[in-house]
Amino acid sequence: MSSSLNLEKNMSLLSPDQVEIAKMLLEIGQGHLFQDWPDPGVDDDLKQTFFTQVALLNSSYPGGLVSYIKTAKELLADSKAGKNPFDGFKPSVPSGEVLTLGDETFIKYEEAGVKQVQNAAFVLVAGGLGERLGYNGIKVALPMETTTGTCFLQHYIESILCLSEASYKQTQGECQRDVPFVIMTSDDTHARTLELLESNSYFGMKPTQVKLLKQEKVACLADNDARLAVDPKNKYIIQTKPHGHGDVHSLLYSSGLLREWKEAGLRWVMFFQDTNGLLFKAIPAALGVSATKEYHVNSLAVPRKAKEAIGGITKLTHADGREMVINVEYNQLDPLLRATGHPDGDVNCETGYSPYPGNINQLILELGPYIDELAKTGGVIKEFVNPKYKDATKTEFKSSTRLECMMQDYPKTLPPSARVGFTVTDPWLAYAPVKNNPEDAAKVPKGNPYHSATSGETAVYRSNSMILRKAGVKIDDPVTQVFNGQEVEIWPRIVWSPKWAVTFADVKRKVSGENSSVTQKSTLVIKGRNVLIEDLSLDGTLVIDSVDDAEVKVGGSVKNDGWAIESIDKDDTSLPEEVRIRGFKINKVDQLEKSYSEPGKYTVNL
Numbered sequence: 157m158s159s160s161l162n163l164e165k166n167m168s169l170l171s172p173d174q175v176e177i178a179k180m181l182l183e184i185g186q187g188h189l190f191q192d193w194p195d196p197g198v199d200d201d202l203k204q205t206f207f208t209q210v211a212l213l214n215s216s217y218p219g220g221l222v223s224y225i226k227t228a229k230e231l232l233a234d235s236k237a238g239k240n241p242f243d244g245f246k247p248s249v250p251s252g253e254v255l256t257l258g259d260e261t262f263i264k265y266e267e268a269g270v271k272q273v274q275n276a277a278f279v280l281v282a283g284g285l286g287e288r289l290g291y292n293g294i295k296v297a298l299p300m301e302t303t304t305g306t307c308f309l310q311h312y313i314e315s316i317l318c319l320s321e322a323s324y325k326q327t328q329g330e331c332q333r334d335v336p337f338v339i340m341t342s343d344d345t346h347a348r349t350l351e352l353l354e355s356n357s358y359f360g361m362k363p364t365q366v367k368l369l370k371q372e373k374v375a376c377l378a379d380n381d382a383r384l385a386v387d388p389k390n391k392y393i394i395q396t397k398p399h400g401h402g403d404v405h406s407l408l409y410s411s412g413l414l415r416e417w418k419e420a421g422l423r424w425v426m427f428f429q430d431t432n433g434l435l436f437k438a439i440p441a442a443l444g445v446s447a448t449k450e451y452h453v454n455s456l457a458v459p460r461k462a463k464e465a466i467g468g469i470t471k472l473t474h475a476d477g478r479e480m481v482i483n484v485e486y487n488q489l490d491p492l493l494r495a496t497g498h499p500d501g502d503v504n505c506e507t508g509y510s511p512y513p514g515n516i517n518q519l520i521l522e523l524g525p526y527i528d529e530l531a532k533t534g535g536v537i538k539e540f541v542n543p544k545y546k547d548a549t550k551t552e553f554k555s556s557t558r559l560e561c562m563m564q565d566y567p568k569t570l571p572p573s574a575r576v577g578f579t580v581t582d583p584w585l586a587y588a589p590v591k592n593n594p595e596d597a598a599k600v601p602k603g604n605p606y607h608s609a610t611s612g613e614t615a616v617y618r619s620n621s622m623i624l625r626k627a628g629v630k631i632d633d634p635v636t637q638v639f640n641g642q643e644v645e646i647w648p649r650i651v652w653s654p655k656w657a658v659t660f661a662d663v664k665r666k667v668s669g670e671n672s673s674v675t676q677k678s679t680l681v682i683k684g685r686n687v688l689i690e691d692l693s694l695d696g697t698l699v700i701d702s703v704d705d706a707e708v709k710v711g712g713s714v715k716n717d718g719w720a721i722e723s724i725d726k727d728d729t730s731l732p733e734e735v736r737i738r739g740f741k742i743n744k745v746d747q748l749e750k751s752y753s754e755p756g757k758y759t760v761n762l
C-alpha cells in the first residue's frame with residue numbers, strides 16, 4: 157500500500173512511458189521498489205535514473221521484465237522444491253565423430269572444412285569478466301604465449317583471415333567476401349575490446365568486417381518471489397549481473413546479422429570462447445565434419461577428465477521416448493549420474509577419462525536451420541537459476557541471484573528431426589583455456605588440466621611440437637617443471653604465425669626431409685608465409701621472418717644459448733600481471749634471427 161502511495165505522489169514527475177513502466181512493475185509484484193521513495197522534490201534526478209535503468213532492463217530482455225519475472229518465479233519455485241532439471245531423463249554416452257590429427261580422415265575433413273570457411277561467420281563470446289582468473293585486463297588481450305607475445309584476439313583474427321584466404325585459394329574464381337567476425341562484449345569488456353582493436357588496426361581485418369554486440373546484464377532477484385534486488389547503498393539502482401553466454405543467440409537474431417548473412421549466401425556460424433590458444437587447430441576439420449555429415453549443430457569436444465570444469469556431452473533419453481544429445485554442465489553431471497543409478501557419479505572409466513566427451517563450447521551451427529529455430533524462439537535460450545540459500549529452509553538467499561543461460565543449451569528446443577552431432581579431437585589438440593588463477597589451479601586434482609595461464613601457454617608449445625612430430629620432425633621429449641605450484645610439461649617453444657600454417661596439410665607441405673630435429677631447450681618462431689623447413693637441426697633459438705613473396709628454404713644446423721624459460725615469483729609486484737599469472741618468463745639470451753624483406757627464392761644452409 158505505502159509503495160503505491162509513494163509512487164502516486166511522484167506521478168507528476170513521470171513521462172507517459174514511465175507511467176506505463178511503473179504500472180507494469182506494480183503488476184509483476186515489484187511495488188517494494190517504491191517503498192521508501194520520498195516526496196517529489198527530493199532525489200528527483202535519482203528517480204529519473206531509476207526509470208532509465210528499468211527501461212533498459214525491460215527492452216534488452218526478450219519479452220521484457222514481465223517475462224523475466226514470470227520465468228524467474230517458476231525457476232525459483234522449482235529450485236526451492238529441489239526439482240532436477242533432468243527429471244525423467246537417463247544419461248548415456250553418445251557416439252560422435254572422433255578425429256586423430258594427421259590421419260587420412262582428419263586430412264579429408266580438414267580439406268572439406270577449409271573449403272567451407274568462406275561460407276562461415278565467426279562469433280566470439282567475450283563478455284565474461286573472468287572472475288576465476290582474477291586478471292585485471294580483458295582476457296582476449298592476454299598473450300596466448302610469451303615467446304612472441306601475440307594476444308588471443310590477434311591470433312583469432314589472423315587465423316580467420318588466413319583460413320578464409322586458404323578457402324578462396326581452394327575454390328578459385330568464386331567471389332571473395334570478407335568473412336564476418338562478431339564479438340559479443342558486455343559493459344565489463346566492451347570499451348577495452350574496442351580499444352584493443354582500434355589501437356592495433358583491427359589486427360589486419362577491415363573494421364567493417366568486425367561487429368561488436370554488447371550484451372546487457374539482467375536484474376538480480378532478492379527472494380523466492382522474484383522481487384528485484386536494489387543496491388544496498390542506493391535504493392534507486394537495481395542490482396544487475398551477467399546473464400551468461402547464451403545471450404549471443406538473441407543478440408545475433410535481433411541485430412539482423414543472421415538474415416544479412418543468409419542473404420549473402422553464408423552457411424555456417426562458428427561460436428568460440430575467449431581464451432583457447434589451440435582452438436583453430438581443430439576448426440577446419442570440425443567444419444569439414446559439419447559439412448560432410450550435414451550437421452545442424454556440431455559441438456567440439458575433447459576427452460574429459462572426471463570432475464574437470466568442462467561440461468559433459470551426454471545423450472539424454474526420457475521415459476516418454478524423447479532423446480537429445482546435449483551438454484550437461486560440469487556442476488550438474490555428477491548429481492545427474494548419481495540420481496540415475498551411477499553411485500560413483502562423475503568418475504573416469506578404464507581409459508583414464510570420463511566416458512562423457514568434454515564440451516569445449518565451440519559450436520558450429522548451420523545457418524538456415526539456426527534462423528528457422530530462432531524465428532520460433534526469438535533467440536531465447538532455456539534459462540536456469542542457481543541461488544545460494546542461507547539454510548535448508550530455502551527461504552532466504554545469501555546474496556541476490558539472477559537468471560542465466562548458456563549458448564550450448566541452444567539445441568534444447570530443437571525438434572527431434574534436427575541433426576545434432578559432435579566431434580571429439582585429441583586431448584592436446586584443441587582445448588587449453590585460461591580460466592583459473594594460480595592458487596586455484598594449484599589445487600586442481602593431480603592429472604586434471606589446470607586451465608591456467610601456465611597450462612594455457614605450455615599447451616601451445618606441446619601442441620605445436622606434437623604437430624611437427626607428426627609431420628616428421630624429430631622433437632625431443634619434454635621435461636616436467638613446476639610453475640606457480642603446477643606441474644607442467646615443457647616442450648620446445650615452437651610457435652608459428654597462422655600465415656605459415658592453418659592446417660595440418662600446410663605444415664606437412666612446408667616441412668620436408670628426414671633429418672629435421674629440435675632439442676627440448678630450443679625455440680623456433682616462424683613468421684613468414686613461405687618458409688620451408690628441410691633438414692634443419694635446431695639446438696637454440698631460430699626466428700625466421702619473410703615477406704609474403706619470398707620463398708625461403710631453411711636447413712642446416714643452428715646452435716646457440718637460445719631462450720630460457722625461467723621461474724618467477726608470482727607475488728613479485730614489480731612484474732606485470734601477465735607474467736605473474738604464468739609463474740615463468742622467457743629470458744632471451746641468444747638467438748639467430750633471419751629476415752627476408754625482398755621477394756625472391758632463397759635457400760639457406762645455416
Ligand SMILES: O=c1ccn([C@@H]2O[C@H](COP(=O)(O)OP(=O)(O)O[C@H]3OC[C@@H](O)[C@H](O)[C@H]3O)[C@@H](O)[C@H]2O)c(=O)[nH]1
Pocket residue numbers: 281282283284285340342398399400401428429430431465466467483485486514515516517562564591
Ligand atoms: O555473460 C557471459 C558469460 C560468459 N561469457 C563468455 O563465455 C565464455 C565462457 O565463459 P566461462 O569461462 O565463464 O565458462 P565456463 O568455464 O564456466 O564454462 C564454459 O566453458 C567450458 C565448457 O565446458 C562449459 O560447458 C561452458 O559453459 C567466455 O568466453 C566468456 O567471456 C560471455 O560472453 N558472457
Ligand SMILES: [Mg+2]
Pocket residue numbers: none
Ligand atoms: Mg563461468
